[in-house]
Amino acid sequence: MKRAVVLLSGGIDSTTTLAIARHEGYDVYAMSLDYHQRQRVELEVARRNAERFKVVEHVIIEIDLSSIARSALTSDIEVPKDRDVQRLREIPVTYVPARNVIFLSLALAWAETIGSGDIFIGANAIDYSGYPDCRPEFLRAYEEMANLAMKASVEGRMRFRIHAPLINMSKAEIIRKGYELGVDFSDTWSCYDPQERGALSYTSAVTHHGYVPCGRCDSCLLREKGFREAGIEDPLKHEVKY
Amino acid sequence: MKRAVVLLSGGIDSTTTLAIARHEGYDVYAMSLDYHQRQRVELEVARRNAERFKVVEHVIIEIDLSSIARSALTSDIEVPKDRDVQRLREIPVTYVPARNVIFLSLALAWAETIGSGDIFIGANAIDYSGYPDCRPEFLRAYEEMANLAMKASVEGRMRFRIHAPLINMSKAEIIRKGYELGVDFSDTWSCYDPQERGALSYTSAVTHHGYVPCGRCDSCLLREKGFREAGIEDPLKHEVKY
Numbered sequence: 350m351k352r353a354v355v356l357l358s359g360g361i362d363s364t365t366t367l368a369i370a371r372h373e374g375y376d377v378y379a380m381s382l383d384y385h386q387r388q389r390v391e392l393e394v395a396r397r398n399a400e401r402f403k404v405v406e407h408v409i410i411e412i413d414l415s416s417i418a419r420s421a422l423t424s425d426i427e428v429p430k431d432r433d434v435q436r437l438r439e440i441p442v443t444y445v446p447a448r449n450v451i452f453l454s455l456a457l458a459w460a461e462t463i464g465s466g467d468i469f470i471g472a473n474a475i476d477y478s479g480y481p482d483c484r485p486e487f488l489r490a491y492e493e494m495a496n497l498a499m500k501a502s503v504e505g506r507m508r509f510r511i512h513a514p515l516i517n518m519s520k521a522e523i524i525r526k527g528y529e530l531g532v533d534f535s536d537t538w539s540c541y542d543p544q545e546r547g548a549l550s551y552t553s554a555v556t557h558h559g560y561v562p563c564g565r566c567d568s569c570l571l572r573e574k575g576f577r578e579a580g581i582e583d584p585l586k587h588e589v590k591y
Numbered sequence: 592m593k594r595a596v597v598l599l600s601g602g603i604d605s606t607t608t609l610a611i612a613r614h615e616g617y618d619v620y621a622m623s624l625d626y627h628q629r630q631r632v633e634l635e636v637a638r639r640n641a642e643r644f645k646v647v648e649h650v651i652i653e654i655d656l657s658s659i660a661r662s663a664l665t666s667d668i669e670v671p672k673d674r675d676v677q678r679l680r681e682i683p684v685t686y687v688p689a690r691n692v693i694f695l696s697l698a699l700a701w702a703e704t705i706g707s708g709d710i711f712i713g714a715n716a717i718d719y720s721g722y723p724d725c726r727p728e729f730l731r732a733y734e735e736m737a738n739l740a741m742k743a744s745v746e747g748r749m750r751f752r753i754h755a756p757l758i759n760m761s762k763a764e765i766i767r768k769g770y771e772l773g774v775d776f777s778d779t780w781s782c783y784d785p786q787e788r789g790a791l792s793y794t795s796a797v798t799h800h801g802y803v804p805c806g807r808c809d810s811c812l813l814r815e816k817g818f819r820e821a822g823i824e825d826p827l828k829h830e831v832k833y
Contacts, residue, residue: 380659412654417622417701440742447700450740454696458689459659481745490736497732498692500682503723 352376352465353512354456357399357407359391359538361572362471362515364398365523368530369514370469377404378463382452384414384445386422390560391538398536410455420445421541428542430565434574440479441567443541449482453491457509461499466507469514476520476575478567488513520575528581535584541566562586594618594707595754596698599641599649601633601780603814604713604757606640607765610772611756612711619646620705624694626656626687628664632802633780640778652697662687663783670784672807676816682721683809685783691724695733699751703741708749711756718762718817720809730755762817770823777826783808804828 353375357363370377379399381392392409399407415423421442422428429441449472456468472483481487492511501507515523527534540562562569562585576583595617599605612619621641623634634651641649657665663684664670671683691714698710714725723729734753743749757765769776782804804811804827818825 446703450696454692461688462661482740487739494732494736497729498724
């Protein structure tokens with residue numbers, strides 16, 4: 350019996366990471382974070398994907414970051430639109446201070462509690478927004494710190510490992526890998542700035558709790574670029590015509 | 592203007608750390624964690640000490656760790672009593688997996704948000720319960736990781752520093768330092784296993800929301816040892832006669 354904690358936001362990357370962990374034979378404990386993010390609709394998507402991939406347990410941890418972590422995703426700062434995602438140089442305002450640090454720390458607690466040293470995160474340092482806590486040097490330092498923090502590792506019974514199987518993949522490669530492993534991309538959520546049903550013209554009944562993606566934030570544009578480069582039509586885009 | 596985030600649980604160590612940060616001239620942003628701990632009464636004590644030391648802001652972040660972090664402080668495991676605190680060798684069941692990792696991660700987010708690189712924590716590796724995430728090697732690794740995770744440090748504008756001014760002090764030294772800086776120890780809370788008013792005999796009306804310390808958990812015993820070695824009577828013990 351191999352167990353792993355998988356961080357699951359509901360996007361392409363974390364859902365593909367979930368598929369990889371299952372494919373590698375792990376019994377998965379999926380964790381999502383309700384940090385009062387603008388795109389909370391992703392949690393519902395995460396819940397369905399956790400079910401689809403038959404996780405042992407899925408927890409959604411609620412922690413209101415809006416009072417302590419200023420970001421376009423947690424406050425009234427506007428989400429930037431129509432940027433050139435081929436050359437994202439600066440860390441954008443959608444950066445949430447310490448998000449992956451917090452996320453991994455909760456995963457670490459749970460991992461030790463279920464007797465596992467394996468934590469999966471869908472971090473990617475190729476087609477990404479430049480967030481520092483998605484880079485391999487951060488993940489290596491996190492792993493080292495973790496092994497000094499926890500009872501199981503300090504007592505020599507376990508070593509904690511942060512698995513980031515997508516870290517060096519392009520978005521197109523991630524999408525191909527996801528397809529190969531059975532991810533239903535029509536039910537993944539990328540958009541940072543969900544638009545209410547009716548705010549955009551759309552032709553399909555298939556929306557996510559009345560929301561459609563904006564199609565113009567970094568995350569939507571990186572998604573579009575990924576599908577284009579993979580030579581696959583995005584089923585979500587097809588359905589909701591955003 | 593110097594700002595700092597101070598982690599404040601309400602005990603002797605964190606309250607003395609708050610006093611030190613104020614004494615060093617920092618404008619303090621105090622953070623407490625409501626993780627559904629058994630000794631939640633400490634939060635009320637923390638609130639009063641934050642006020643006493645005139646912090647700029649005090650946030651209490653709620654995050655229910657009981658479903659993911661198994662510990663005597665978050666579940667129905669019994670808190671051990673009457674142990675020999677002169678020789679605590681094993682990490683006890685009151686250990687909460689990744690507690691300081693989680694706590695520091697939230698402080699990190701807030702520090703960057705308020706434009707500060709300074710985080711104070713009352714970690715102590717002398718008169719303590721042996722928790723791995725109180726040791727200097729952990730704190731050093733945490734600091735290194737933090738500086739790879741955050742926008743402000745990665746962009747070279749700031750370096751994050753974890754201040755642990757008590758790390759090498761005995762409990763007696765901490766108590767003397769606290770007295771020197773004006774800490775009111777009758778309003779600090781150490782006990783892991785608060786007893787409801789009436790469950791113990793006591794003679795004073797001064798209790799904390801109807802609770803008195805058990806007097807027998809590691810934390811109560813370390814407190815007792817500290818006051819004894821400092822040659823000072825514990826004003827809380829005097830008042831509630833636990």
